Amino acid sequence: MSSSSLVSVNDLIKTYGEGDTATHVLKGLNLDLERGDLSALLGPSGSGKSTLLTILGTLMKPTSGRHEMLGEDLTSADDAELTEFRNRHIGFVFQFHHLLPDFTALENVVFPTAVHAGRETRAARERGRELLNRVGLGERMDYLATQLSGGQKQRVAIARALINRPELVLADEPTGNLDRESAEQVMELIGEINREEQTSFLISTHDEKIAASCRRQVLVRDGETADMNA
Amino acid sequence: MRYGLKIAFRYLTANKAQTGLLITGVAVGVFVFIFMSALIGGLAVYLVQSTVGNVSHVTVEAPSREASLLVSEADGDVLVVTQAATNQRELLRTADAFLPLIDTWEGIAATSRQVVGNGLAVRGQVRAPVSVTGVDLDKLSAIADIAGSITSGDADVSGMKVVIGSSLAEDLSIRVGQVLRLQSDRDIDLGLMVSGIFEIGVEALDRRAAFVSLATARTLFELPQGVSRIEIKLEDLNQAEQFARRIEAETGLAATPWTEGNAQLLSGLRAQANSGNLIKAFALITIVIGVASALLLSTYRRRPEIGIMRAMGASRGFVVLVFVTQGALIGLLGGMIGAAIGFAALSPFPLPENAEPGGFPIDVRQGAYGLAISLTALGAILASILPARSASRVDPVSVIGQ
Numbered sequence: 080m081s082s083s084s085l086v087s088v089n090d091l092i093k094t095y096g097e098g099d100t101a102t103h104v105l106k107g108l109n110l111d112l113e114r115g116d117l118s119a120l121l122g123p124s125g126s127g128k129s130t131l132l133t134i135l136g137t138l139m140k141p142t143s144g145r146h147e148m149l150g151e152d153l154t155s156a157d158d159a160e161l162t163e164f165r166n167r168h169i170g171f172v173f174q175f176h177h178l179l180p181d182f183t184a185l186e187n188v189v190f191p192t193a194v195h196a197g198r199e200t201r202a203a204r205e206r207g208r209e210l211l212n213r214v215g216l217g218e219r220m221d222y223l224a225t226q227l228s229g230g231q232k233q234r235v236a237i238a239r240a241l242i243n244r245p246e247l248v249l250a251d252e253p254t255g256n257l258d259r260e261s262a263e264q265v266m267e268l269i270g271e272i273n274r275e276e277q278t279s280f281l282i283s284t285h286d287e288k289i290a291a292s293c294r295r296q297v298l299v300r301d302g303e304t305a306d307m308n309a
Numbered sequence: 310m311r312y313g314l315k316i317a318f319r320y321l322t323a324n325k326a327q328t329g330l331l332i333t334g335v336a337v338g339v340f341v342f343i344f345m346s347a348l349i350g351g352l353a354v355y356l357v358q359s360t361v362g363n364v365s366h367v368t369v370e371a372p373s374r375e376a377s378l379l380v381s382e383a384d385g386d387v388l389v390v391t392q393a394a395t396n397q398r399e400l401l402r403t404a405d406a407f408l409p410l411i412d413t414w415e416g417i418a419a420t421s422r423q424v425v426g427n428g429l430a431v432r433g434q435v436r437a438p439v440s441v442t443g444v445d446l447d448k449l450s451a452i453a454d455i456a457g458s459i460t461s462g463d464a465d466v467s468g469m470k471v472v473i474g475s476s477l478a479e480d481l482s483i484r485v486g487q488v489l490r491l492q493s494d495r496d497i498d499l500g501l502m503v504s505g506i507f508e509i510g511v512e513a514l515d516r517r518a519a520f521v522s523l524a525t526a527r528t529l530f531e532l533p534q535g536v537s538r539i540e541i542k543l544e545d546l547n548q549a550e551q552f553a554r555r556i557e558a559e560t561g562l563a564a565t566p567w568t569e570g571n572a573q574l575l576s577g578l579r580a581q582a583n584s585g586n587l588i589k590a591f592a593l594i595t596i597v598i599g600v601a602s603a604l605l606l607s608t609y610r611r612r613p614e615i616g617i618m619r620a621m622g623a624s625r626g627f628v629v630l631v632f633v634t635q636g637a638l639i640g641l642l643g644g645m646i647g648a649a650i651g652f653a654a655l656s657p658f659p660l661p662e663n664a665e666p667g668g669f670p671i672d673v674r675q676g677a678y679g680l681a682i683s684l685t686a687l688g689a690i691l692a693s694i695l696p697a698r699s700a701s702r703v704d705p706v707s708v709i710g711q
């Protein structure tokens with residue numbers, strides 16, 4: 080494992096269900112991500128992109144295989160350890176923004192810090208404002224999540240994913256639900272943050288244009304990965 | 310902790326109508342609880358007051374003179390025949406020695422030495438059996454509130470005067486100022502002037518009692534010294550048994566608390582308290598079920614959010630905290646509102662001591678407000694544990710959706 084290695088999975092197998100109804104999704108998948116990567120995860124629908132992201136995000140355990148991040152073996156960690164790890168090191172952006180509807184944009188952004196600290200610290204709010212300004216929503220901080228447009232919500236979700244300065248942000252079709260213009264804005268933003276903060280992004284998409292804006296493209300096919308520019 | 314409270318509070322305020330209804334429901338349950346406490350408590354005060362208010366709480370008499378057995382039964386079977394001593398009347402001869410002592414005890418409201426006996430009230434051809442009580446002049450109203458129940462005349466037994474009840478006065482067609490002949494069971498005959506007529510509402514007193522001075526009673530019953538008994542009124546009538554035991558221990562006399570002759574009243578009160586508790590328990594159960602179902606519904610509606618919170622690094626414990634806190638807030642708020650409404654609604658009722666016969670004897674002091682609030686809060690917290698646990702088990706993957 081090189082010094083800039085961030086994530087490494089080996090022989091990852093994920094099977095849903097058992098016996099006759101078993102779906103073999105990942106069949107011995109290998110993948111390494113480095114710090115500062117900006118990678119697109121490609122593959123036809125149903126190929127297992129979301130499954131892989133969910134496992135990388137420690138929200139689900141693989142059926143078998145090794146999963147390491149930042150030198151820690153995550154396959155043997157328990158729920159509490161994974162929750163803590165996820166909170167500190169991983170950010171998520173989903174296809175559907177998944178903001179908390181009864182909270183303002185700023186409160187949503189600050190959530191991952193506050194839930195760890197037990198309260199909304201002044202520093203967290205400060206960083207939350209900074210990030211909302213960064214994603215162009217300085218004017219909308221105190222709007223409830225339900226009062227924002229789709230593109231705005233997704234930008235709030237990106238700000239939320241970044242609040243704890245995670246090493247890795249996993250984005251599952253973050254633009255899948257947006258019009259072309261909003262989608263391009265979101266990708267631009269991701270590119271900037273990746274350059275400026277050295278945050279690694281792994282973005283699943285089936286949009287060729289969006290994949291092309293990433294430095295690396297990884298294809299999931301037949302339960303394995305193939306690096307397209309290797 | 311603080312952050313969990315913030316989220317819980319936001320969830321409650323996000324749906325004001327639903328939360329308002331829920332809190333109202335809890336408040337109604339708490340009101341029922343408080344109302345039952347005040348009603349049952351008030352009824353007990355009222356019943357005890359009307360039964361025991363005008364009688365002695367502890368009555369001290371001479372110990373029985375039955376011969377005691379000197380042979381130990383351990384030595385073998387003993388056959389004994391005892392004969393009740395009937396040749397002497399049982400008298401308290403030492404009353405004057407210990408009465409001042411008892412009078413100084415904390416919790417004693419009044420003591421009254423009495424010479425009592427039976428006789429006939431005679432007027433013309435009418436004769437009515439009466440129970441004559443001779444008291445110290447200033448102690449006429451110490452046990453039964455004679456002075457407060459006078460309907461005509463004065464509560465005065467000085468000299469050759471007698472105070473009688475209204476029913477007896479009617480039976481004898483006698484009025485204040487007229488003379489009544491009292492014939493004791495010792496065959497002493499005295500003419501006494503009726504100075505006052507009272508109506509207490511207890512037939513035994515109104516129809517049968519005649520109050521005279523101690524001196525008059527001594528003459529009527531040929532008792533130059535000693536007294537027949539001492540009646541004691543306590544500040545707290547629930548202490549009667551303790552006081553009776555203490556008097557027996559310190560004086561060697563026989564002391565009988567009012568509870569001994571009123572077992573039926575006491576068991577009635579117990580039964581009443583039990584049924585009250587049952588209703589209160591049902592009120593609490595209703596609260597618990599209401600809170601549990603409302604919160605369970607809320608956890609189902611918020612499953613996606615709970616999943617997202619978990620994905621963002623919220624621990625299971627945090628999710629539990631958010632929902633248990635909601636339960637606690639609902640219980641506390643509903644409890645306090647219900648208690649406040651209960652207090653406001655019950656305050657206008659007269660206290661049971663002053664309640665009119667046939668009125669509604671509610672005791673606002675016995676609303677058990679603190680108990681109602683804490684039991685409700687506790688119940689609501691317990692009710693929220695099940696929904697909270699089910700919320701904490703939401704699998705983020707299942708709600709995030711691919």
Ligand SMILES: Nc1ncnc2c1ncn2[C@@H]1O[C@H](COP(=O)(O)OP(=O)(O)O)[C@@H](O)[C@H]1O
Nearest residue numbers: 095102104123124125126127128129130131711
């Ligand atoms: N919870 C699940 N239970 C059973 N099968 C599942 C589950 N989640 C995903 N799958 C199946 O696994 C395969 C991969 O799904 P997914 O990872 O969502 O692919 P992608 O995101 O690339 O479209 C699909 O065939 C899907 O039906």
Ligand SMILES: [Mg+2]
Nearest residue numbers: 128129130711
């Ligand atoms: Mg998918």
